[in-house]
Structure formats: structure tokens, C-alpha cells
Amino acid sequence: MIVKVKIEEQIFQVExxxxxxxxxxxxxxxDEFEIWPEGEPVKPMVEFVAENPIKQPINHQPxxxxxxxxxxxxxxxxxxxxGITPSTSNNTLLxxxxxxxxxxxAVDVQAGSEVSVGQQLCVLEAMKMNNSIxxxxxxxxxxxxxxxxxxxxxxxxxxxxxx
Amino acid sequence: MDISILIPELLKGLLNxxxxxxxxxxxxxxxxxxxxxxxxxxxxxxxxxxxCILANIPLTGMTGPDGLFGxxxxxxxxxxxxxxxxxxxxxAMIDFSPLLAQPKMVLLGAAGQFGIFGTLILxxxxxxxxxxxxxxxxxxxxxxxxxIFVSARLAPELLAPIAVAxxxxxxxxPIIQPPIMRLLTTKRERLIRMEYSPRPVSRQxxxxxxxxxxxxxxxxVPEATPLISMLMLGNxxxxxxxxxxxxxxAQNEIANxxxxxxxxxIGSTMNAASFLNLATIGILALGLLAFILDTVAxxxxxxxxxxxxxxxxxxxxxxxxxxxxxxxxxxxxxxxQEEDFDNFILMHAMGANTAGQLGSVMAGGVLLALVTGxx
Numbered sequence: 001m002i003v004k005v006k007i008e009e010q011i012f013q014v015e016x017x018x019x020x021x022x023x024x025x026x027x028x029x030x031d032e033f034e035i036w037p038e039g040e041p042v043k044p045m046v047e048f049v050a051e052n053p054i055k056q057p058i059n060h061q062p063x064x065x066x067x068x069x070x071x072x073x074x075x076x077x078x079x080x081x082x083g084i085t086p087s088t089s090n091n092t093l094l095x096x097x098x099x100x101x102x103x104x105x106a107v108d109v110q111a112g113s114e115v116s117v118g119q120q121l122c123v124l125e126a127m128k129m130n131n132s133i134x135x136x137x138x139x140x141x142x143x144x145x146x147x148x149x150x151x152x153x154x155x156x157x158x159x160x161x162x163x
Numbered sequence: 164m165d166i167s168i169l170i171p172e173l174l175k176g177l178l179n180x181x182x183x184x185x186x187x188x189x190x191x192x193x194x195x196x197x198x199x200x201x202x203x204x205x206x207x208x209x210x211x212x213x214x215c216i217l218a219n220i221p222l223t224g225m226t227g228p229d230g231l232f233g234x235x236x237x238x239x240x241x242x243x244x245x246x247x248x249x250x251x252x253x254x255a256m257i258d259f260s261p262l263l264a265q266p267k268m269v270l271l272g273a274a275g276q277f278g279i280f281g282t283l284i285l286x287x288x289x290x291x292x293x294x295x296x297x298x299x300x301x302x303x304x305x306x307x308x309x310x311i312f313v314s315a316r317l318a319p320e321l322l323a324p325i326a327v328a329x330x331x332x333x334x335x336x337p338i339i340q341p342p343i344m345r346l347l348t349t350k351r352e353r354l355i356r357m358e359y360s361p362r363p364v365s366r367q368x369x370x371x372x373x374x375x376x377x378x379x380x381x382x383x384v385p386e387a388t389p390l391i392s393m394l395m396l397g398n399x400x401x402x403x404x405x406x407x408x409x410x411x412x413a414q415n416e417i418a419n420x421x422x423x424x425x426x427x428x429i430g431s432t433m434n435a436a437s438f439l440n441l442a443t444i445g446i447l448a449l450g451l452l453a454f455i456l457d458t459v460a461x462x463x464x465x466x467x468x469x470x471x472x473x474x475x476x477x478x479x480x481x482x483x484x485x486x487x488x489x490x491x492x493x494x495x496x497x498x499x500q501e502e503d504f505d506n507f508i509l510m511h512a513m514g515a516n517t518a519g520q521l522g523s524v525m526a527g528g529v530l531l532a533l534v535t536g537x538x
Binding site for chain 1: 258261359361489492493496500504505507509510513
């Protein structure tokens, strides 16, 4: 996989063969670097793969910023990364999507509501059955994208968290 | 005028009232109570319960050949008209797209019919003649109209207990199935998430489906054709998108009128003299067994599919393969959500459930073919 990393107006082509491998081997302009992401284990990322198998835009991949690019060398360098920051992987958890197609029959939260885990956010009727859509994380609701009576397709965004 | 002759005439209703009648009236009231208080299949249990009460008031003449129930029975039950009309309505209510999007669910719909044949074999061992054994086995489909259709043809003498068993077990699905589901699946299996990844089902496919199914099943199992064709007629009305009025009538007015008359007429066959005997208890027990065996077979097949798919299929959906549309499908979805509120397997369960509906109709047709061929 090739990732473009922009550092101070300069764009680097970073080639990474396997993100799961430790250290991550990144090739920048022909130079090989070993990268140990901080904040292991990398569980959040694995989780979001399970949450949401849709491919993320490539710039969302939690790639460690490479600091040692200014020191070209033929031997692998050890670069410390700032780790996988929660903000990148949490982007997928910030939205609540329709798990199945159906009709919204009730909306229990509004913009600004504080919700706790397991709290009902809205009700999605599918196949004549009311499905309770519950909060999988605590937080404040930023936007409610649906209204009662609205038809939603699979994977439509229902609710966005503030963060 | 001699008063002493008049008094028995005035009291003849009470004088003909038996303990059995009282017991059946209590049963009828119990059905009504279940319908009103617990909302267990009220659309069916309410008319059945009331019909049962009426049938046990002596000397009304309502169940006689010219009475209301006699007329309704000959018009709609022995001709099998009511179950067929209900099937038009059910067909118009069923959305087959979860099944069309996931055709492998057909296997679960087939596995869910094992109990029908298992119970048939058991009942013949127990000494029931083949026609009665087949009618008892079909209770396992937990599909009222199919059970009535088959038993009205094969063993009309057992129709009342079979219909009552099929409908009351349908209302007891949320009580009978969950313990079996918990027993046969591990928590880890129930937690399996199934991503809903529908393959798009085109309108052409949805319109062609009912026609093709009618032709294929009709040619393979001619005895199932009345049921499957009416089910598919209703579905064609729904999916064609051009006869919205007919589709709505089928779903509402036609299905409701037929259900009301079917329920009250079935209830009226529950009189003390014909219902209160050991055969009824045997039928209720064997029917329950058929239901449990169907659920077990569906779940075991679900586990097999789960293992073969390396754990990407939640075996709970196997329990929806029994028919009992749509209760069984909803129950599976609920069970999965009880373990993990973020797990939505409803569409998969409905795929298996609609497959089960088709499976039980085919099984009914196969039974009719086998038994009429053998007897």
C-alpha cells in the first residue's frame, strides 16, 4: 500500500507492505524504515475493521509520521511514531449507521443530548419489527440526520456524535 | 296448561349442559384471555376461543348442517377455501428479498422441516394410521393454514386439535423456542455478527420469483400447488407494483375476513364430545414434539453452516427455518440482540424464515402426495 504523507509542504510517498507486522516496514523514497507505533496494542484498529468493513479512505490509515526522512541512509532506521491516535480510528465510531434498511419510527435523542452506552437512540422498523438502535459509546450527539417516518437504506448515517 | 311440562322445556339448555361443555368453555375463555391479556396471536385465538365457547352451548344448532358454523365449515374448511385465501394475504405481506439476496438460506428452510417427518415416523410407530400421523407431523411447521390444508384433506376428524395446536404453538414461539436456542448454541455463537451485505435484488427478479416458484414447485409437487400458487399470487400482487389496491386488499380485507371466519369455525369444532379425549392430548403432545424437533434440526443445521462458513453465520437463524412466519424470524433477531444490542441479524433470520415458509408448504405437498399415494 502506498500512502502519501505531507510534511511541511513536502509530499513523501510511503510504501507499507504490512500494517500488522511489527516493526512496520515503510519504504520512503527507496529508503527502508522500521516503525514501532506508540500506544500498542493496536486494538482500536482491529475493532474498527470489525465494526465497519468498508474500506477507509487511504489518508485515514493510521500511519506513523516519519521523522527521520531528513537523514537518508541505507540501513533501516528506527522511527518512533506518535502512535495510532484515537481520532483517526474513532471517526468510524462517531457515526451511527443503519444496520438494516427500514423506516425510522421514533427518534429519542436530539442534537446536544448526552447519551450513555446502551441508551436507545432511535427505533428502526424493518420487516414489521421495531429494532432499537442503541448507543455503542457514550458521548454527546452532534447531529440527528433522520426524522420519524423517514425511510433509510442500509448503512445510511443516522446520528453523528460530537466527539 | 301444565307448568311441569314447560319447565324442562325452558331449562333444556341447562339440562343438556355437561361437565365437558363447562371445561371446554373454560378452555375457550382461556384462549380469549391469552389473546386479550398477553396478545398472543389475538387475531386467531380470539375468534377460536369464542367459537369454542359457542360450540359448547347446547342445542344452539349453530354447528348443525344448516347452522352458521356448519355452513362456514362446508364452505371454507372442507373445501380448503379459507386457508388458501389467507395464503393470498400472507403472500402479499411477505418480502422475499432477504431470501433472494441470500439464496443459501433455502437450506435452513429445508432443514427446518425435519420435525414434520420425524414426528410422522414416531406417530406411525405409536400406532396412528398414516393419514393421521402425517396430519400431526405437519403441526411442526407451525403454519396454521398449511396444517389445516393438509389435515382437512387427510384426516378431517383431527382438524380441530391440529389447528388449535398449530395456532397456539405459534403464539407460544417466544416461550418454547428460546430455551432450545440457548441450550443448543454457545454464547460465542449467539454473539456472531452477520454483516448485512445485500446483493441488490432487481425488480425483474422480484416479479419473476413468484411465477418461477409456482411453476417449479407446481411441477415438482403438484399437491402443493394450491397453497404455493396462492402464496405466490399474493406476492406477485405485491411485487408487481402496479396493483397496489389488490395487494392492500389481499393483505388486509381478504386476509382478515378469511382469518375471522377460519378462526371462529375452527373454534366451533372444539365441542366437548369430539375434543375431550386422549387422542387430542396425544396430538397436542406430538405436535409440540414436532415443533421442538423442527427447531432443533434448524439450529443444528445452522451450527453446521456456521462451522462450514468458519463462524460467519450465526446459528440462531436456523431456528427461523421452521416457517411460523414472521414470529420465528423476529424471535431470532431478538435473541441475538439480547446478547449484543448492536447485532442485527433480522434480515438473515427473515431470509431463513421465508425459506421455511416455502419449505413447509412443499413439505405439506410432499405429505399429501405420499399419503394419498400410499393409502
